[in-house]
Amino acid sequence: MVVARRAFVALLLALAVFGAQAQDRFITVASTTSTEQSGLFGYLLPIFENKTGIQVRVVALGTGQALDLARRGDADVVFVHARAAEEKFLADGQGVRRYPVMFNDFVLIGPKSDPAGVAGSKDILEALKKIQSTQAAFVSRGDKSGTHMAELDLWKATGIDIDKAKGAWYRDTGQGMGPALNTASSMNAYLLADRGTWLAFRNRGDLAILVEGDKRLYNQYGVMLVNPDKHPAVKKAFGQSFIDWLVSPEGQKAIADYKIGGEQLFFPNAGQAGA
Amino acid sequence: MRAPLSLLPLALENVVFAVGSRRIIDGVSVRIDAGPRTVILGPNGAGKSVLLRICHGLLAPTAGTVAWNAPEIAGGPRRQAMVFQRPVLLRRSALGNVTYALKLADVPVGQREERAMEALRKVGLDGLGRHSARVLSGGEQQRLALARVWALRPEVLFLDEPTASLDPGAAHEIEQVIAALHAAGTKIVLVTHNLGQAHRLGDEVLFLHQGRLLERTPADRFFKHPTSSEAAKFLEGELPW
Amino acid sequence: MGLVVAADPKLVGIVLLSLRISVTAVVIGCAIGLPVGAAIAVNEFRGRRALIVILNGLMGLPSVVVGLVVYLLLSRAGPLGSWGILFTPTAMVIAQTILITPTLAALSRQVVGDAWQEYREQLRSLGETRLGAAPTLLWDLRFSLVTIVLAGFGRAASEVGAVMIVGGNIDGVTRVMTTAIALETSKGDLPLALGLGFILLFIVLALNAGASVVKETAQRRYG
Numbered sequence: 247m248v249v250a251r252r253a254f255v256a257l258l259l260a261l262a263v264f265g266a267q268a269q270d271r272f273i274t275v276a277s278t279t280s281t282e283q284s285g286l287f288g289y290l291l292p293i294f295e296n297k298t299g300i301q302v303r304v305v306a307l308g309t310g311q312a313l314d315l316a317r318r319g320d321a322d323v324v325f326v327h328a329r330a331a332e333e334k335f336l337a338d339g340q341g342v343r344r345y346p347v348m349f350n351d352f353v354l355i356g357p358k359s360d361p362a363g364v365a366g367s368k369d370i371l372e373a374l375k376k377i378q379s380t381q382a383a384f385v386s387r388g389d390k391s392g393t394h395m396a397e398l399d400l401w402k403a404t405g406i407d408i409d410k411a412k413g414a415w416y417r418d419t420g421q422g423m424g425p426a427l428n429t430a431s432s433m434n435a436y437l438l439a440d441r442g443t444w445l446a447f448r449n450r451g452d453l454a455i456l457v458e459g460d461k462r463l464y465n466q467y468g469v470m471l472v473n474p475d476k477h478p479a480v481k482k483a484f485g486q487s488f489i490d491w492l493v494s495p496e497g498q499k500a501i502a503d504y505k506i507g508g509e510q511l512f513f514p515n516a517g518q519a520g521a
Numbered sequence: 522m523r524a525p526l527s528l529l530p531l532a533l534e535n536v537v538f539a540v541g542s543r544r545i546i547d548g549v550s551v552r553i554d555a556g557p558r559t560v561i562l563g564p565n566g567a568g569k570s571v572l573l574r575i576c577h578g579l580l581a582p583t584a585g586t587v588a589w590n591a592p593e594i595a596g597g598p599r600r601q602a603m604v605f606q607r608p609v610l611l612r613r614s615a616l617g618n619v620t621y622a623l624k625l626a627d628v629p630v631g632q633r634e635e636r637a638m639e640a641l642r643k644v645g646l647d648g649l650g651r652h653s654a655r656v657l658s659g660g661e662q663q664r665l666a667l668a669r670v671w672a673l674r675p676e677v678l679f680l681d682e683p684t685a686s687l688d689p690g691a692a693h694e695i696e697q698v699i700a701a702l703h704a705a706g707t708k709i710v711l712v713t714h715n716l717g718q719a720h721r722l723g724d725e726v727l728f729l730h731q732g733r734l735l736e737r738t739p740a741d742r743f744f745k746h747p748t749s750s751e752a753a754k755f756l757e758g759e760l761p762w
Numbered sequence: 763m764g765l766v767v768a769a770d771p772k773l774v775g776i777v778l779l780s781l782r783i784s785v786t787a788v789v790i791g792c793a794i795g796l797p798v799g800a801a802i803a804v805n806e807f808r809g810r811r812a813l814i815v816i817l818n819g820l821m822g823l824p825s826v827v828v829g830l831v832v833y834l835l836l837s838r839a840g841p842l843g844s845w846g847i848l849f850t851p852t853a854m855v856i857a858q859t860i861l862i863t864p865t866l867a868a869l870s871r872q873v874v875g876d877a878w879q880e881y882r883e884q885l886r887s888l889g890e891t892r893l894g895a896a897p898t899l900l901w902d903l904r905f906s907l908v909t910i911v912l913a914g915f916g917r918a919a920s921e922v923g924a925v926m927i928v929g930g931n932i933d934g935v936t937r938v939m940t941t942a943i944a945l946e947t948s949k950g951d952l953p954l955a956l957g958l959g960f961i962l963l964f965i966v967l968a969l970n971a972g973a974s975v976v977k978e979t980a981q982r983r984y985g
Contacts, residue, residue: 274849274930283949288933305849305930319838320848424948431950449950479838479846579883599889609884612902612984621898625889655985669888 272301273484276313276321278392280423281467282306284350284442284511289504294491300484308422309392316340316470319477322485325492327467328392341470345493346521348501348512349466352396353444354457355427356382356436364436370460371404378406381415383435387426388418396465397438403462427453440465445506466521467512469493492516526591528600528676529555529708531576536585538571538732545571546582547732555676558709560723560740562716564755567729569712570681576710577603577679598626601677606685608666610654615646615665618654622669640672641665644698660691667698670707677708684718696722716756720744728752772934777961780938783851783925784918787858791914794859795866796907800896802867803874814871820864825857829924832857836928849930854938857924862914869910874899905980908973916966 281287282304291302307315309328316324317340324341326332327350335341354373356364362382364373377384387394401408408416417435419426423443430437431451439447444455469489474480491497498514505511515521531553538546545568553559553576561569574580575587578601593600610618619637628636641647644664649657654665663683670678680699684692692715699722703709713719719726719740726743728736728751735749747753802813834840836848836856847853877899885895900907922940929936931945939962946955 279948283945301935303849303930303932303935305932318840319843422948424950428950443949447950449952477838479843574883577887579886596891599887603883603887605884609881611898612904622888625894653984656983673888 271299271484272303273322273481273488274320275302275304275323275325275488276315277304277306277325278309278312278327279306280391280393280440280443281325281327283424283446284440285446285506286442286501286504286512290497290500293500294488294497297491298487300487302488308389309395310390313340316472319472319479322472322481323469323488324472325467325469326392327465328395329466329468331392331395332468332470335470339476340473342473344468344470345489345516346518347467347469347492347516348498348514349464349521350512351441351458352393352438352463352465353441353455354436354463355430355439355444355453356456357434357452358454359434359452360456362436365456367457368459370400370457370462373457374400374404375406377436378404378411378415381413383415383417383433385417385419385426385430385433385435385437387423388420389422391422392465393423393438393440400438400462442506442511445509445511466515527555528589528591528593529553530590531677532586532588532590533576534586534588536572536575536582536587538568538575538580539583545732546575548585549729549732549734550585551727551734551737553708553710555708557724558703558711558722559725559727560719561710561712561727561729562714562719562752562755563729565714566731568732569729572729573603573679573681573710573712577601579603598628599673600675601679602670602673602675603679603681604663604666604670604683606682608662610662610665612653612655614651615641615654615657615668616650618665619669619672623672626673636672637668640668643671643701644668645694658691660687660694663687663691663695664698667695667702671698671702674705675707677710678702680709680711680713682713683711684713684715692718716744728755730755773958775934776937776939776942776958777965779851779936780919780940780962781965783854783938784858784915786855787862787918788911788915790855790859791863791866791918792911795863795914796870796900796910797896799867799870799872800874800900803871804878804892804895804899814868817864817868817871821868823861823864824923825861825921826923826927828857828861829927832860832924833927848928849932849936851929851936853928854925854936857928858918858921861921861924862918865917866910866914869913870900870907873903873906873910877903905977905984908977912970912973915969919962919966 287304295301305315305321309326309331312324312326313331313335315321324335332344336344354364354370362377362380364376367373386397398408417429419429421429423439424447426437427439427443427447428449431449431453434452469492471482471485471489472480474482493516498516501512501514502510533549533551536546536549537544549572561572563569571580575582611621613621616634616637619640620633623633623636638647638650641650644667646661646664646668649661654662657665684695687695696718699709711722723740726738726740727734728747728749730751736747736752738748744756747756802810832853833848835842836845836853837843878895881899890898920940922944925938926941926944929941931937931941939958943955943958946958
């Protein structure tokens, strides 16, 4: 049919126009929105690309989505910060090996007026208990992301059953880190955020960091090559060279050198046992 | 090479055209011959326009037959044409509209522009050839429609109230073109409600009333002594136009 | 805002990519949609009315749904995974084309259908076939079609759901205006997001203004 033929020709043209510039020398990395929004990739990747000529294309999603993407074989490397989920990924045979890379931390953001009286505390669990008992407004990401999972783990550790204790004070927004921060800013609410996104966030309103430094707030990143045995299209060599660079002294130094407003966001720890 | 058989005479046999239970054409049988200019007259709602369209092939009768002496070749150039009350022209130049019709008539590309210009000259539009057809005046547009017909040189031309929307001056010009077409050999079948025009242009009159053909009379005699009482009433102006 | 005004090369790249993708989608969409719409308008066949209803309904296809379906098709785990075009501009063109073709077809069907009522008797009288009538009408209605084509472009250029899913919003590769706006919004950089939004709006408005001028002059010339 004439129409079908025309459509096919048009499609070929489109492919030609765009395909012409497609080189094979790139990898697809599935990572998280919070990592991308921290600006780390904008700083880090050009260094790697200049050195090896391998373009790194980052698709930024929630942790769960990133791992799902990899399970479908649509990514070569996975770079997230949810250890339990990563271990499961490995156990399912989807990844080859997990390398710890760096950690950043979460901070408790809240209004400067601090209705729950938690500012300056070094104990996140105490702070959360106070927020719940004063029913101060609290924004949760509610999107099954790494940050959300970390938040739920902390509630569990306080002994509070957050599902039961949820009231009007607890806002489950189902959003990414940025939008959740926007919501918290407009509502003057408390919120658990990763330091990177907070430092890059411009719309702070009346919010500030109130609690930080508690070891329980540390957020470990791991990187894995997607298993080429399960997904033959995975670019094994390029992917592995990216991983090798991330954990190399050069890559680790680059991570440490990334700063916002003079502040370091990510702390390289590839050599740390048990990370 | 043998000349093709003439399309005419056109024979209608017990033609009926019904919409639902209403019979707009109620059993018309007539033989339309080559030669005289045929005018179809009748009051509003008599079915004149429908009858014309059935003859031209735009409508299929619900019952009865419409038979040309020699059938047109399917997919070939049309040997009959029709001009409507409001001319339908494409968004092209006047010349372009005529060459389009010539293209449909399978006229070779090289000949089209020349034949189109000749047709425009015949209707007095040769100065407006490059003008957009749709910005021409009503009279000019109808003349263009007739130029389109000229270029096609059909054997039969059906016209459905061609001057009803025009002022007397423009109407007169159209009548002259129709007369010229007839002189050049095209059979004219004209529907009009303008009795003066019917008198000027007609050789014979078919009088239609409520879907029936009541009378077929040479034009001169019709206007002086119509044979049916309905026709007489019509001419006296008692029946609506 | 300074970035916006200073024509930052990255920004220029994003704008150009957006235009390339949407314009390509419109071209392909027109090549398919306009003839299909015209064909449906001038032909009669069983199921025609149902087809028109479906076509009109498809105008409201949610972009995320299209994105999801195309993603599932192009994913390595999907039937067309071996093409390897997921997360490339080509995939985005495909998604946008699927999104706007029903609109182009449905609206051209409407416009050609209305004109067919007007032209039908005369064209048939001259010996035009249905097959020939469709392109003749499309050309005659070219100025009305400009509006339709612009509607298609507007939908393509402003959608974010489909291109986000099948493109991945990869910096420097598949980041377009709408996904860049979404990203900056979620980063809380509202001024930048708004700035990008204004650029997009300006482009679409400029195109519409240009088309309006073309139409008006044409209307006066051709009637």
